[in-house]
Amino acid sequence: MMEKKTDMSVNIAGLKLKNPVIAASGTFGFGREYSALFDLSRLGGIAVKGLTLEPRKGNPPPRIAETPSGILNSVGLQNPGVHAFIRDEIPFLRRYDTAIIANASGNTVEEYEEMVRILSDADVDAIELNLSCPNVKEGCMAFGSTAAGITQVVSRVKPFCKKPLIVKLTPNVTDICELALAAEAAGADAVSLINTLLGMAIDVKTRRPILGNIMGGLSGPAVKPVALRMVYQVSKVVKIPVIGMGGISNGTDVVEFLLAGASAVMIGTAGFVNPYAWVEAINGLEQYMLENNCRSVAELTGGLIV
Amino acid sequence: MNLIHRVGAVNRLNEETFLMTIDSPEIAAAGRPGQFVNIRCGGPDAYLRRPISICRIDRERGTFDIGVQIRGKGTEALSRMRPMEPIDIMGPLGNGFSLKPEDRRIAVVGGGIGVFPLLQLLIEHPASEKLALLGFRSRDQVVLEQDFQMACDELLIATDDGSYGTAGFVTSLLEKKLGEKTFDRVFICGPTPMMKRAAAILLERNVPCEVSLEQRMGCGIGACLVCACKTRAGDDWDYAHVCKDGPVFSGEAVIFD
Numbered sequence: 001m002m003e004k005k006t007d008m009s010v011n012i013a014g015l016k017l018k019n020p021v022i023a024a025s026g027t028f029g030f031g032r033e034y035s036a037l038f039d040l041s042r043l044g045g046i047a048v049k050g051l052t053l054e055p056r057k058g059n060p061p062p063r064i065a066e067t068p069s070g071i072l073n074s075v076g077l078q079n080p081g082v083h084a085f086i087r088d089e090i091p092f093l094r095r096y097d098t099a100i101i102a103n104a105s106g107n108t109v110e111e112y113e114e115m116v117r118i119l120s121d122a123d124v125d126a127i128e129l130n131l132s133c134p135n136v137k138e139g140c141m142a143f144g145s146t147a148a149g150i151t152q153v154v155s156r157v158k159p160f161c162k163k164p165l166i167v168k169l170t171p172n173v174t175d176i177c178e179l180a181l182a183a184e185a186a187g188a189d190a191v192s193l194i195n196t197l198l199g200m201a202i203d204v205k206t207r208r209p210i211l212g213n214i215m216g217g218l219s220g221p222a223v224k225p226v227a228l229r230m231v232y233q234v235s236k237v238v239k240i241p242v243i244g245m246g247g248i249s250n251g252t253d254v255v256e257f258l259l260a261g262a263s264a265v266m267i268g269t270a271g272f273v274n275p276y277a278w279v280e281a282i283n284g285l286e287q288y289m290l291e292n293n294c295r296s297v298a299e300l301t302g303g304l305i306v
Numbered sequence: 307m308n309l310i311h312r313v314g315a316v317n318r319l320n321e322e323t324f325l326m327t328i329d330s331p332e333i334a335a336a337g338r339p340g341q342f343v344n345i346r347c348g349g350p351d352a353y354l355r356r357p358i359s360i361c362r363i364d365r366e367r368g369t370f371d372i373g374v375q376i377r378g379k380g381t382e383a384l385s386r387m388r389p390m391e392p393i394d395i396m397g398p399l400g401n402g403f404s405l406k407p408e409d410r411r412i413a414v415v416g417g418g419i420g421v422f423p424l425l426q427l428l429i430e431h432p433a434s435e436k437l438a439l440l441g442f443r444s445r446d447q448v449v450l451e452q453d454f455q456m457a458c459d460e461l462l463i464a465t466d467d468g469s470y471g472t473a474g475f476v477t478s479l480l481e482k483k484l485g486e487k488t489f490d491r492v493f494i495c496g497p498t499p500m501m502k503r504a505a506a507i508l509l510e511r512n513v514p515c516e517v518s519l520e521q522r523m524g525c526g527i528g529a530c531l532v533c534a535c536k537t538r539a540g541d542d543w544d545y546a547h548v549c550k551d552g553p554v555f556s557g558e559a560v561i562f563d
Contacts, residue, residue, distance in 0.1 A: 029529035033550070036527075037307055049531070057545055062522045064532035066354050071524065078531050078545060210522075220353060272354060272524045273346060275307070275396065 006289040007296045008282075010044070010264050012241045013189035015126045015164040017044035017099050020264035020297050021254065021282045024245050025050055025103035025128060025168075026075065027268030030089040031096070037275050042282060045099030047192075047266060048085065050130050052105050053114055055081040059135060060212035065201035070220025070247070071269060072199050074213035076135045077105055082115060086122045099125040101166065105133060109143075112153050113160060120162035127163045129153065129188075132170035132195035134217045144170050147182035154186035166243065169193040171223075171230055180234040180242075192243035192266065193234060194227045220269040221247045228260050235261025235302060249277060251284015258300040308332060313391045314369050319449045323375045323419060324385050325361070331368030333360075333397050339427035340402030340493075340518055340554045343372065344526035345384065346394035352380030357523045357549065359423035359495075360398065362453070373422035373449065399526050400553050403427045403516055409490040413437040414458075415480055415504050417496025418447065423518055424495055425450060428457035433490070435459055437483065441476025441500065445469035477503045489513055494557070502562035515557035521548040536561040 008019035023031070025047035031040050040046065058078025065072040080088070082104070093100050102124040106112035112129065119127050131144030131153060143149035154167060167183040169176055171194035180191050196217025201210040209215075227246020235242040244262030248254060249270035257265045270277035285297075294300055314327035333343065337360050344355040362371040376382050387393060405427075412433040414424040421440050428436055436458040442448045444467045455461050463471030464479050472479060477500060480492075484507070494504045495518040508515040524530035528550025537546040537559045546552065546559075 027525070027530055029531070033525070033527040033529040058531065058534060061532075061534040061545075063534055064354075064522045064524050064530075066352070066522075068351060069353055071354060073524070073530070073532055075531050075534075078534070272526075272530060275309075275525070275527070 006286060006294060008286060008289070010297050012243065012263055013164045015045075015099060017264060018097070019044040019282050019285070020258070021278055021285070022047055022099075022101065022243070022264060022266045023271070023278055024266035024268030025130070027271055030085070031093055034271070034275065035096070038279050040096040040098050042279050043098045044264065045101050045125070046093065047101040047103050047128055048089065048093075049079050050077045050103045050105050050133060051079050051082045051085050051115070052077060053082060053111050055079065055084065062210060062212055063216075065210035065216065067199070067201055067218065068222060070218055070222030071272070072201055072211060072216035072218050073196070074135045074211045074216035076213065077133060082118055086118070090123050094123065101126045101128050103128045103130050103168070105130040105136070109153055109156050113157050116157040117160045120160060124163060126166055127161060128166040128168050128192060129157065130168050132168050134170065134172060134196060134198045134215070135213060141170050141172065144179070145173050147178045150179055150182040151186045154183055154188055158187035164189045166190045166192050168195055170195045171226060172198045176230050177233050177237045180238050184238045184240050188240060190241040190243060191234065191238065192245065194223070194230050194246045197223055197226065219247065221249060223247045224253065228256060231257055231262050232260040232304070248281065249274070251281050251288055254281050254285045255288050255300060258297065259302070259304040261302045261304070263298070263301050307396060309394050309396060310392050311395050313387050313389055313393050315389055316385065316387060319373070320446055323373060323449055325371055325373050326384070326387070327369050327371050328393060328395065329369050330395070333395070334363050334365050334368045334370050337363050337370055337398040338402035339405070339430050340423050341398040341400050342553055343395050343397030344399060344523070347380035347383045352378070352383055354524065355396065355526060356380045356384070357399075357526055359518065359553070360426060361422040362426050362429065373419060375419045396526055400549055401551070403493050403518070403554050404491075405431050406491070407432050409433055411435040411487070411489045413439060413480075413483070413489045413492045415439045415476055415492060415494045415496070417441045417476055417500040418443065420496030420518070421449065421454070424493060425453055425457060427493055428454065437489070438462070439464070439476050439479045439483065441465070441479075441496065442470070443467065476500065477507060480504055481507055484511055484513070491515065494518070498562065505557040505560070505562070509557055516554050517557050517560055518554045519548050519552050519560065523549050525549070536563060
């Protein structure tokens with residue numbers, strides 16, 4: 001057997017991951033379901049289901065529509081609330097050797113601050129600020145779609161944040177680079193992108209929208225070229241690490257995002273089709289690194305030849 | 307979980323439905339009536355898996371059947387699969403019907419393609435008296451009549467247009483039968499308006515019932531939270547998830563909007 005000389009680990013602003021593949025928030029719950037299928041310790045990290053201060057019931061069904069090479073979702077941040085997460089889910093996740101990234105949302109700037117204060121004292125490895133959910137009326141994208149909104153929230157929470165702070169960006173804007181620069185200037189330790197693209201689907205038989213909430217967020221292979229382009233653009237203008245996501249399904253896709261400038265990646269929708277997508281992507285990346293004599297993931301990050 | 311199984315046979319039941327037999331000793335051994343499998347139909351036009359109920363299980367042969375209505379590109383692709391082809395299936399998934407030995411008299415109420423999961427339930431249920439009430443749009447939509455006949459003591463069929471069996475809705479058959487006798491539990495699967503009506507009829511008479519729900523799904527295992535359905539939670543309500551909490555729920559638990 002060939003001796004493995006690759007180092008898959010990455011360090012994202014103090015967040016140490018054994019490999020750069022993270023389960024994307026909203027697609028992986030709190031890991032319980034997938035733990036029955038594979039060892040969660042294989043993952044670099046898990047970005048848990050988006051959390052809010054109070055439990056949320058989420059949006060009316062249907063919450064998913066299939067589109068060419070992708071899906072629209074409008075779950076609307078259904079979650080048990082941050083306190084239930086800390087009490088019930090962290091002890092479970094800590095059984096595994098993988099980083100826990102808490103994804104936090106708020107309706108108001110005050111709620112974002114409260115969330116960051118609570119999660120800073122919880123046993124999580126990083127906080128991902130969700131400033132980009134397209135499926136809720138208040139907060140999130142309302143803040144996250146302008147540089148001023150991002151500056152307001154990030155500068156407000158930063159003084160209380162004791163964990164690496166990742167800001168998740170929406171692609172539903174004219175210039176995502178502006179948002180990334182605003183996040184960086186306000187103190188973000190990293191940015192993650194892209195959240196879903198706002199879209200809709202219509203059933204011509206009923207003449208109604210397929211989604212109960214009319215509009216939803218597009219994800220899956222359909223968005224990959226857009227995501228890759230945005231990761232490329234953002235990583236050129238910011239100095240903080242970029243976590244790339246959007247339609248990643250396998251190891252080759254991971255390498256593409258790393259070359260475009262990502263330091264780590266998140267995978268979500270692909271797991272609905274292939275529940276082993278995360279593990280296969282990690283194996284695929286490792287194989288690529290071995291075949292191409294890459295000693296570290298950092299060697300690939302931003303390695304695009306243009 | 308092994309995902310790769312093999313197509314055994316594909317048989318047309320009528321213009322828009324077919325029965326597929328799948329060779330899978332694992333799923334045949336583990337599967338229970340009312341559970342479902344999540345099938346990758348393939349191609350960029352059918353990105354998501356399709357959740358389909360288990361219709362019948364042959365544990366000795368290590369096979370199970372699914373009944374499928376061709377509704378779109380995914381099920382269309384599935385209908386064109388041939389024996390011996392590999393097929394990517396996650397399953398068995400979800401919670402099936404309850405098979406309680408103390409339920410001596412049971413009935414199933416099925417509508418359209420909702421009849422499929424009720425077949426294995428009738429085959430396996432230990433009850434001493436089993437009634438099947440099945441409703442279809444018209445004569446050409448009637449499926450698996452002989453199979454149901456063999457699995458129960460009495461089979462009554464209703465068609466919307468009266469072209470076969472009793473004319474009218476299957477819920478009318480249910481009301482009529484409830485005038486003659488009662489049941490320890492009734493199992494319902496079909497279009498939402500039919501399930502809503504049937505559950506209301508039974509709950510009014512204090513007859514326990516279970517319903518098998520359908521909703522657009524993502525992961526199929528409870529992680530993505532898309533297949534929400536309204537259920538009672540104390541005095542309040544909440545969204546449960548069809549894939550993990552169901553697809554079978556007690557009739558009292560579900561809020562049909």
